[in-house]
Amino acid sequence: MPVSLLERTALVTGAGRGVGRSIALDLARHGAKVIVNDLGGTLDGEGTDISVAEMVVREIEAAGGTAVANTGDVTSSEDAYGMVKQAIDMWGRLDIVVSNAGILRDRALHNLPEEDWLKVLAVHLNGGYNLLHHAWPAFRQQHYGRVVLTTSNSGFLGNFGQSNYASAKAGLIGLMNVAKLEGEKYNVMVNCLNPGAATRMTTSVREMAPEQAAAISPDLVAPAVTYMCSDSCTTSGMIITSASGSFGRAAIVQNERVPIPNATADDVEARWNEITTLENSEVWWSVQETRADHEASREE
Numbered sequence: 391m392p393v394s395l396l397e398r399t400a401l402v403t404g405a406g407r408g409v410g411r412s413i414a415l416d417l418a419r420h421g422a423k424v425i426v427n428d429l430g431g432t433l434d435g436e437g438t439d440i441s442v443a444e445m446v447v448r449e450i451e452a453a454g455g456t457a458v459a460n461t462g463d464v465t466s467s468e469d470a471y472g473m474v475k476q477a478i479d480m481w482g483r484l485d486i487v488v489s490n491a492g493i494l495r496d497r498a499l500h501n502l503p504e505e506d507w508l509k510v511l512a513v514h515l516n517g518g519y520n521l522l523h524h525a526w527p528a529f530r531q532q533h534y535g536r537v538v539l540t541t542s543n544s545g546f547l548g549n550f551g552q553s554n555y556a557s558a559k560a561g562l563i564g565l566m567n568v569a570k571l572e573g574e575k576y577n578v579m580v581n582c583l584n585p586g587a588a589t590r591m592t593t594s595v596r597e598m599a600p601e602q603a604a605a606i607s608p609d610l611v612a613p614a615v616t617y618m619c620s621d622s623c624t625t626s627g628m629i630i631t632s633a634s635g636s637f638g639r640a641a642i643v644q645n646e647r648v649p650i651p652n653a654t655a656d657d658v659e660a661r662w663n664e665i666t667t668l669e670n671s672e673v674w675w676s677v678q679e680t681r682a683d684h685e686a687s688r689e690e
């Protein structure tokens with residue numbers, strides 16, 4: 391069945407530019423009514439510009455879709471509540487939340503001021519919490535919700551000079567891991583997007599020729615998000631990479647433990663290769679069960 395978001399309403403944060411804009415446009419193209427949130431600040435999170443969100447609303451409307459602008463700040467619990475309320479007041483429900491707003495304040499750890507550590511965590515990680523905390527009552531009541539949290543390679547692989555950003559992005563994976571459990575019985579699917587795209591965030595780090603930028607357009611990222619925001623998507627807890635028109639999955643795995651009774655440090659040293667091999671490793675659904683066991687129990 392073709393993916394359709396007719397009758398669905400969505401909130402996309404940081405939707406005035408880059409990846410968020412492409413996601414908002416694609417959700418609207420598939421029939422969703424969209425709250426286009428964007429504060430309109432600089433890459434390092436200073437200032438505001440209300441025209442940024444409004445421009446995307448106009449683009450969606452010009453293409454025949456329905457959208458409303460919101461210029462709230464995702465770091466504010468009150469503003470996040472306002473975004474959820476705006477959707478419910480206007481359209482009676484909120485089905486989809488894409489937590490995408492982001493900033494960068496890169497510095498090597500020894501030069502990173504606490505203010506830049508806290509600010510980056512506030513936008514990415516507190517932003518994710520603020521949105522889910524306020525959207526959750528609607529999801530529970532509706533018995534429906536689709537969530538996409540935007541993570542990054544930086545968080546689960548590492549990137550020099552991004553300790554604040556990487557910690558926040560890895561934190562969102564933790565948030566997904568728990569939200570997927572708490573949402574399961576309410577038909578709330580929570581997944582992570584790991585995008586790669588030419589936006590002001592990436593072009594600030596690396597200059598790109600126009601043809602290079604087109605090959606990694608954020609428009610190529612959006613289809614994975616639209617799918618994860620649809621009724622068709624019944625998987626939860628996945629990290630989906632979407633970049634340059636290619637799609638994949640990343641996962642945290644755990645291997646089978648090596649029993650060493652009364653172990654000493656010397657025993658651990660002697661068996662280090664066995665302990666650290668990822669042969670026979672598995673993805674877990676929760677601290678209680680593997681993903682495979684969980685899926686099998688759902689099929690019974």
Ligand SMILES: NC(=O)c1ccc[n+]([C@@H]2O[C@H](COP(=O)([O-])OP(=O)(O)OC[C@H]3O[C@@H](n4cnc5c(N)ncnc54)[C@H](O)[C@@H]3O)[C@@H](O)[C@H]2O)c1
Pocket residue numbers: 403404405406407408409410427428429430431432433435442462463464465489490491492493513540541542543584585586587588589590591592
């Ligand atoms: N571009 C990539 O390759 C890439 C890679 C990995 C992860 N990401 C993530 O994707 C997301 C989008 O990034 P992008 O590349 O499109 O960057 P971008 O700078 O083009 O867009 C981010 C948007 O978020 C908005 N924003 C920032 N702080 C906000 C706040 N407090 N409240 C509301 N809006 C706010 C900005 O105004 C901006 O329009 C970010 O979470 C980023 O970390 C991007």
